[in-house]
Amino acid sequence: MAEVKLKNLTKRWGDFVGVDNQSLNIKDQEFLVLLGPSGCGKTTTMRMIAGLEDPTGGEIWIGDRKVNDDLPKDRDVAMVFQNYGLYPHMTIFDNIAYPLKVRGTPKDETRPRVEKAAEQVELTQFLDRKPKALSGGQRQRVALARAIVRTPKVFLMDEPLSNLDAKLRVTMRAELKHLSRALQITTVYVTHDQIEAMTLADRVAVMKHGIIQQLGTPDEIYNDPANLFVAGFIGSPAMNLINGSVRDGMFVTTGGTRLTKLPTADRARAILGVRADDMSVHEAGQGDIDVTIYAFENTGESTLLTVQWGKQRVIARGDRHLRKEQDDVVGISLDPDHLYLFDPDTEQRIRM
Amino acid sequence: MxxxxxxxxxxxxxxxxxxxxxxxxxxxxxxxxxxxxxxxxxxxxxxxxxxxxxxxxxxxxxxxxxxxxxxxxxNFGTVFDDPYRLGEKLFNSTIVALVTVVFAIPIATLAAYSFSRFTLRGETLMLVIILATQFVPAVVIILPFFVMFRDIGLLDTRLGLILVNLAIVMPFAIWMIKGFIDGIPMDTEEAAMVDGSSRLQVIRNIVLPMAAPGLLTSAIFCFIIAWNEFLFALILTNKNAVTLPIGLALFKGEEGDLWNLLSAAGIIIMAPMFVLALMIRKYFVQGMTMGAVR
Structure with a gap:
């Protein structure tokens, strides 16, 4: 159990900046997700915490110890790798037992602990097999069991679910959440999947180009994005971003459509963000504005309407019983409480 | 049906x-x-x-x-008797080939691991040079070997032959073992390090067991190369350290070529090779291509 503190952490390879002078305090027992597109520096950050990558600058603290110069083995962390990193020549039992064995745990203590870990991930009947004989999901469980067999100060998980098929990923996600709540160990979790971030995290750090764009609870990240990148990255479908301007308290699209009231000062250029869920679909003439349907998609649990809005396309979510055709005209209303305004130059949020 | x-x-x-x-x-x-x-x-x-x-x-x-x-x-009896005494040659060949392998494989494994896992200064150049030595015709370097060995008294010794054979098999062994180690996912080693292993423990507990088939294959290859080596043994030995391939020349006597004895000796040379070839058949292609595919 420990806090993890990153102070002005930097990683450079020649001219390429992987992580750019970032500081982050991860609280004791917190589940922190590093979220971002590939190449954003999230995995590098985690590998520096693990000691698999040397920082170019800055400090890493685990608990009350600065670990910059410690080897991975001395940092008391456990890591789950994207490709599991199992030992193919060992049985599942030996795989799970390895962290104990290499740290000199007595043999009679090893067996009950391995069995307990195996039980927690439901692997008990596979202990005699080799990793090769297991499915992807089972291998992932072995990797998890190997991490939880000790009680490390910190768990590090590097996209642990990304090699599983979609269905298994959902089950494993729930199991992972259950397990992490039960174990109460500080966890750093790297993913590019915003659903995983939303569901698992106590707090999410959204990263891009080696810089943490926003740090907050899933709620804050989703409902109060700090900038254009976070707004566009979180949520599926992505938040609609509409170019335009603010004139006389109204947002006017580039095409000249007067869209909605905005309680803010006039600006020549602005981007309005609105989520598909924060738009309501009505019959033509009954919404704020009439639009033509570019594509109508039924996903089963809801419907998605891509509508042509001047030169821009916007996605609105409709009721799951709604049935429309391409080129139909519908009315759309925006929820005035959930509109976000961004500065197109700084890409920062304009608070209203 | x-x-x-x-x-x-x-x-x-x-x-x-x-x-x-x-x-x-x-x-x-x-x-x-x-x-x-x-x-x-x-x-x-x-x-x-x-x-x-x-x-x-x-x-x-x-x-x-x-x-x-x-x-x-x-014939098989005759070749071991006077004056041929093939037994001595068999002993020399066995010692030279075995000791060569015993030294070559551990050294090559450490070199290959370093090439595979660390970023070394001039890494590519070193690898190319190591490979290039394989393409140097033996006849070109045999003279310096002869002169050096004569000066330090290594002519016609098994130790001399072992040194020469090490020089011959090492580049091959390094490249081949590097291929096998390249095939071990980095994740596996990193997992072992985070799990609490030192670098040496990683090599002992993870890399060596996983590369074992490759190491065995390389060892057998080196043994075969050393066992069959002819040119250096021909020039650098004349009596005490003569190996089997050179021993064949014994059967070209005044009474003409003794084909039956030559053939019996030939079978004694070939027999271990057939057994070894069968053992490594499975890994041969794997070992040769593993590095190339990635």
Whole structure:
């Protein structure tokens, strides 16, 4: 159990900046997700915490110890790798037992602990097999069991679910959440999947180009994005971003459509963000504005309407019983409480 | 199974007498393939079969291309007796090849691990140079070897031959083992490090067991190369450290070529090679291509 503190952490390879002078305090027992597109520096950050990558600058603290110069083995962390990193020549039992064995745990203590870990991930009947004989999901469980067999100060998980098929990923996600709540160990979790971030995290750090764009609870990240990148990255479908301007308290699209009231000062250029869920679909003439349907998609649990809005396309979510055709005209209303305004130059949020 | 064969669709609506059906073409192609393979095997095996037969023939029979004769094991006895004393050569060959392997594999493994896992200054250049030594014709460097060995008293010693053989097999072993280590996922090693292993523990507990088939294959290859090595042994030995391939020359005496004895000695040289070839057959292609594919 420990806090993890990153102070002005930097990683450079020649001219390429992987992580750019970032500081982050991860609280004791917190589940922190590093979220971002590939190449954003999230995995590098985690590998520096693990000691698999040397920082170019800055400090890493685990608990009350600065670990910059410690080897991975001395940092008391456990890591789950994207490709599991199992030992193919060992049985599942030996795989799970390895962290104990290499740290000199007595043999009679090893067996009950391995069995307990195996039980927690439901692997008990596979202990005699080799990793090769297991499915992807089972291998992932072995990797998890190997991490939880000790009680490390910190768990590090590097996209642990990304090699599983979609269905298994959902089950494993729930199991992972259950397990992490039960174990109460500080966890750093790297993913590019915003659903995983939303569901698992106590707090999410959204990263891009080696810089943490926003740090907050899933709620804050989703409902109060700090900038254009976070707004566009979180949520599926992505938040609609509409170019335009603010004139006389109204947002006017580039095409000249007067869209909605905005309680803010006039600006020549602005981007309005609105989520598909924060738009309501009505019959033509009954919404704020009439639009033509570019594509109508039924996903089963809801419907998605891509509508042509001047030169821009916007996605609105409709009721799951709604049935429309391409080129139909519908009315759309925006929820005035959930509109976000961004500065197109700084890409920062304009608070209203 | 009593299901009637489906008619070949290609023959529908066509005069079956004109041209070949698809099935016929396939059969001919198969026949040609098998025939070519048999020819290749025949060409490669004839000398070996000849030696195998000659080894069991008497001096008189050897000049007749008889397939049926009364076999004798006398030749195998004669080659170990005076004046040939093949036993000494066999001993020399075994010691030289074994000691070469015992030193080459651990050293090459450490070198290969470093090349595979660390970013070294001038890494590519070093690898290229190591590979390039393989392409230097032996006759070019044999003279400096001779002069150096003469000066430090290594001529006609097993130690001298072991050193030469190490120089011959090491580049090969480094490249081959590097291929196997490259094939071990980095994740696995990193997992072991985070799990609490030092670098040496990673090598001992993870890398060596996982690369074991590759190490065994490399070891056998090195053994074969050292065992068959001829040119250096020819120049650098004359009496005490003579190895089996050089020993063959003994049977070219005043009474002409003693083909039956030569063949018996040949079989003694070849026999371990056949056994080893069978053992590494499975890993041969894997070992040669693993580094290249990635």
């Amino acid at each position: 009593s299901i009637a064969p489906m008619p070949e669709p290609e023959t529908f609506g066509r005069n079956p007498k004109r041209g070949l059906s698809g099935r016929q073409k396939k059969r001919i192609a198969e026949f040609v393939q098998v025939a070519l393979i048999l020819i290749a095997i025949f060409v490669m095996l004839v000398p070996i079969i000849w030696i195998f037969l000659a080894a069991f023939k008497t001096h008189v029979d050897v000049y007749q291309l008889k397939l049926f004769f009364t076999p004798t094991f006398e």
